[in-house]
Amino acid sequence: xxxxxxxxVGGGPAGMVLGLLLARGGVEVTVLEKHEDFLRDFRGDTxxxxxxxxxxxxxxxxxxxxxxxQKVDKIEALLEDGGRTPIADLSRLPGAHKHIAMVPQWDFxxxxxxxxxxxxxxxxxxxxxxxxxTRNGTRVTGVTxxxxxxxxxxxxxxxxxxxxxGRASILRDAVELPVYRFGAPMDVWWFRLPRKETDAVTxxxxxxxxxxxxxxxxxxxxxxxxxxIRKGSDRQLRAEGVERFRERxxxxxxxxxxxxxxxxxxxxxxxxxxxxxxxxxxxVDGLLCIGDAAHAMSPIGGVGINLAVQDAxxxxxxxxxxxxxxxxxxxxxxxxxxxxxxxxxxxxxxxxVVQDRFLRRVVTGDGAPVSGVxxxxxxxxxxxxxxxxxxxxxxxxxxxxxxxxxxxxxxQTIVRS
Numbered sequence: 001x002x003x004x005x006x007x008x009v010g011g012g013p014a015g016m017v018l019g020l021l022l023a024r025g026g027v028e029v030t031v032l033e034k035h036e037d038f039l040r041d042f043r044g045d046t047x048x049x050x051x052x053x054x055x056x057x058x059x060x061x062x063x064x065x066x067x068x069x070q071k072v073d074k075i076e077a078l079l080e081d082g083g084r085t086p087i088a089d090l091s092r093l094p095g096a097h098k099h100i101a102m103v104p105q106w107d108f109x110x111x112x113x114x115x116x117x118x119x120x121x122x123x124x125x126x127x128x129x130x131x132x133x134t135r136n137g138t139r140v141t142g143v144t145x146x147x148x149x150x151x152x153x154x155x156x157x158x159x160x161x162x163x164x165x166g167r168a169s170i171l172r173d174a175v176e177l178p179v180y181r182f183g184a185p186m187d188v189w190w191f192r193l194p195r196k197e198t199d200a201v202t203x204x205x206x207x208x209x210x211x212x213x214x215x216x217x218x219x220x221x222x223x224x225x226x227x228x229i230r231k232g233s234d235r236q237l238r239a240e241g242v243e244r245f246r247e248r249x250x251x252x253x254x255x256x257x258x259x260x261x262x263x264x265x266x267x268x269x270x271x272x273x274x275x276x277x278x279x280x281x282x283x284v285d286g287l288l289c290i291g292d293a294a295h296a297m298s299p300i301g302g303v304g305i306n307l308a309v310q311d312a313x314x315x316x317x318x319x320x321x322x323x324x325x326x327x328x329x330x331x332x333x334x335x336x337x338x339x340x341x342x343x344x345x346x347x348x349x350x351x352x353v354v355q356d357r358f359l360r361r362v363v364t365g366d367g368a369p370v371s372g373v374x375x376x377x378x379x380x381x382x383x384x385x386x387x388x389x390x391x392x393x394x395x396x397x398x399x400x401x402x403x404x405x406x407x408x409x410x411x412q413t414i415v416r417s
Contacts (some may be wrong), residue, residue: 004030004123005323007143007158009130009171011038013105014291014308015164016112018316020058023122024407025320030156031116034129034148038106038113045105045217045224046302049090050400051309052097057402059409060115063416067111069103070218074203075390077377078216078253084205085377089387090395100204100302100395102219114414133161133174133287140175140286160319160328161287164312167275169293177289178280182352185360187234188272188299189227193249194259195220207252208358211365214252225249226299227269230363234271242266274298276355278348283333290315290336295344298351300359301394307347313401314339320406343398350393 006022008015011033019031047055047069055064075088091098116122127148134142134155142157163171195218206215215226227249229237237245246260263269275296282294291308315336322328380386 001142002154002156003142004028004156004158006030006160006162006319007032007156008162008164009143010163010165010169010291010293011035011109011113011124011126012164012166012291012308013108013112013305014312015162016109016116017054017309018162018164018290018312019122019124020112020116020119021313021316021404021407022320022323023116023119024409025316025324025404026121026406027320027323028121030123030125030158032128032130032143032145032156033124033126036127036148038109045102045219046305047101047103047108048303048306048397049093049095049097049100049395050397051306052101053095053400054309054313054403056096056411057408058115059412060111060414062411063111063115063414064101064103064108066416067103067107068220069101069107070220071099071101072203072218073099075394076201076203076205078201078205078207080209082254084200085381086384086387087206087377087380088391088394089384090391092385092388093391093395095396097395102217102224105305110417111414114417117417118414130165130170133171138285140284143171159286159326160323160333162315163287163289163293164291164308165293167277167292167296169289171287172279172289172293175284175287177282177284180278180280182276182278182348184274184276184298185231185355186228186363187231187274189229189234189237190270190272191225191227191263191268192219192222193225193256193262195223199255208362209252211363212248212252213359213362214249216253228359228363231274238266238269242268245269272299276348276351278344281334282337283330285330288315288319288333288336290340294337294340295348297348298355300351300354301347303347303394303397306395306397307344310343310397310399310401311336311340313403316407317401317404320404340399346398347393 005028008031022029073090076084132144213228217224278295290311297304
């Protein structure tokens, strides 16, 4: 049987950051990723200001700057008359990074993987799908896996297994941790449309109407688009066909009419099944959940990646020494949840308020028609300093985590694979 000290299941942002930090803390760590590479479209591509600060602390800031990305420093609402009004101004944020970086998630993960390969105690295994857990009594002692390249199976034992395998975590399900489920009134259709240099929208922007909503995220020469639909209506709307969908998009944002034909098929539109939940307890003996495995986030604000990365930083700081010394206990694992409970609850409460008091009426069409400038936006526009509040909650968040001393490095050159 193979063995490691810490086994991280899931090569997403949380898993890769945790693996890198623990390896720098002298812990033998193995990260398992079931896919052969990180190339998957319409994954969370937002790297927030607090995560950019973390990259600087880890010495990876210069390497990150070499990764192609766009900087978003404002978020606006598109109005019915074609105008715009501000929601959040990130240029008012404290610190060096007054923006959100929009970067393909595979590029971000490749950078973390390349940094990890410079650490003697870091191992990344791709195409390795976890199929279950192993136990000794009630204690989780490792996992079973299948190599998706050649089909062979095996087991890996570990002092600690970390579930960083997302909202559909098989490890979370295997240990049957209790969960609060808050529900969501909407799902999201992701798709792309070309972006022109003459387009007035340079930051994130949303258009909300009675019965539908569209969010535009600038990504170089294209917009990554999020079309909000009523929960569970995916099959019905797809049956209406691509031409009807184009009409819905253009009705929301008329200046997209000259590029709507780029949606050539309804198959170009990918569904995100929105979930919002939180584990009541994040661990059992021998296993810890972090990121979406511990708390599935709504896409509101694009904060899921940031929160997951912060979980990983806190876990590394709290667990590196006991893992290295072989003294880890259940009480030590419980400290991670206690540390991260407050920011998780604050952000999820914010998302629930937006969902239940605003987006539910938008996607169901039950509210009054959305016209003019809503009162909250009029207040924000009149008092621009208020734009700092949503900017801070989205780009930095409550209780941002900083790299532990053992993981900090001077700016370094990373040889990219």
